[in-house]
Amino acid sequence: MVHFVGAGPGAKDLITMRGHKYLSEADVIIYAGSLVNEELLKYAKNGAEIHNSAHMTLEEVIEVIKKAEKENKMTVRLHTGDSSIYGAIREQIDILESLNISYDVVPGVSSFCGAAASLNAEYTLPNVSQSVIITRMEGRTSVPERESIRSFASHKSTMVLFLSSSLTEELSKELIEGGYEKDTPVAVVYKATWPEEKIFRCTIETLHQTMTDNNINKTALILVGNFLGNNYERSELYNPKFTHEFREGIK
Ligand code: SAH
Numbered sequence: 001m002v003h004f005v006g007a008g009p010g011a012k013d014l015i016t017m018r019g020h021k022y023l024s025e026a027d028v029i030i031y032a033g034s035l036v037n038e039e040l041l042k043y044a045k046n047g048a049e050i051h052n053s054a055h056m057t058l059e060e061v062i063e064v065i066k067k068a069e070k071e072n073k074m075t076v077r078l079h080t081g082d083s084s085i086y087g088a089i090r091e092q093i094d095i096l097e098s099l100n101i102s103y104d105v106v107p108g109v110s111s112f113c114g115a116a117a118s119l120n121a122e123y124t125l126p127n128v129s130q131s132v133i134i135t136r137m138e139g140r141t142s143v144p145e146r147e148s149i150r151s152f153a154s155h156k157s158t159m160v161l162f163l164s165s166s167l168t169e170e171l172s173k174e175l176i177e178g179g180y181e182k183d184t185p186v187a188v189v190y191k192a193t194w195p196e197e198k199i200f201r202c203t204i205e206t207l208h209q210t211m212t213d214n215n216i217n218k219t220a221l222i223l224v225g226n227f228l229g230n231n232y233e234r235s236e237l238y239n240p241k242f243t244h245e246f247r248e249g250i251k
Pocket of ligand 1: 009010035079080081082083084085086087109110111112114115161162163164189190191192193194218219220221
């Protein structure tokens with residue numbers, strides 16, 4: 001059996017209880033060493049076989065799993081954050097299916113949730129934005145043209161940019177050309193929830209300078225939008241005048 005486990009954004013106590021349980025029982029652990037906090041490996045049992053997938057190909061990962069299966073061992077494949085976001089689990093799942101190896105997926109706290117918590121922020125403020133666009137700049141992995149930053153920017157909704165910290169000059173240009181005002185607030189969260197976390201606040205216009213001045217070019221999320229500002233409306237749900245299924249509003 002293989003358990004894909006979301007490790008959470010970094011802090012070693014932000015893994016789920018189910019993820020922790022599987023991690024502590026695993027005979028074999030394959031972890032994404034470029035981003036998973038190695039402190040989490042302390043939850044492994046004595047004698048667990050540990051592999052860092054940062055140095056491995058998909059084929060090598062599968063070989064390790066196949067060998068473990070043959071020996072009737074349980075494998076945890078530990079991915080950073082939640083494996084549904086840029087986690088490359090689908091290609092592993094399809095091979096496991098073809099090999100008739102059983103597996104399941106344990107969700108994790110994605111770094112975009114960790115970053116919001118670090119900022120004490122809410123992405124979906126009433127009358128500001130009710131949508132979160134999770135995307136990335138095109139890198140070696142291409143992004144479909146219909147999903148260009150420019151086209152998303154025209155919605156002026158909350159945007160979360162993964163995998164884009166080394167491309168901020170182009171990013172700002174695209175955001176502005178797409179329709180965001182230059183002074184739209186931006187927050188950069190480097191290593192959200194790790195002990196070495198850093199937060200930088202700037203605007204779309206000053207983003208690139210902020211990244212360069214602080215030497216940030218990886219392991220950061222770039223959050224864009226007026227949810228970082230001070231204007232919003234309070235929620236209807238907690239409005240004294242609002243009646244809903246569980247509460248009678250005052251007249
Ligand atoms: N599955 C992961 C994302 C993997 S893609 C998740 O759910 O978070 C890798 C990118 O995620 C990094 O380039 C960076 O943009 C972002 N990232 C991952 N962990 C992060 C953290 N703790 N703080 C800020 N950004 C992080």
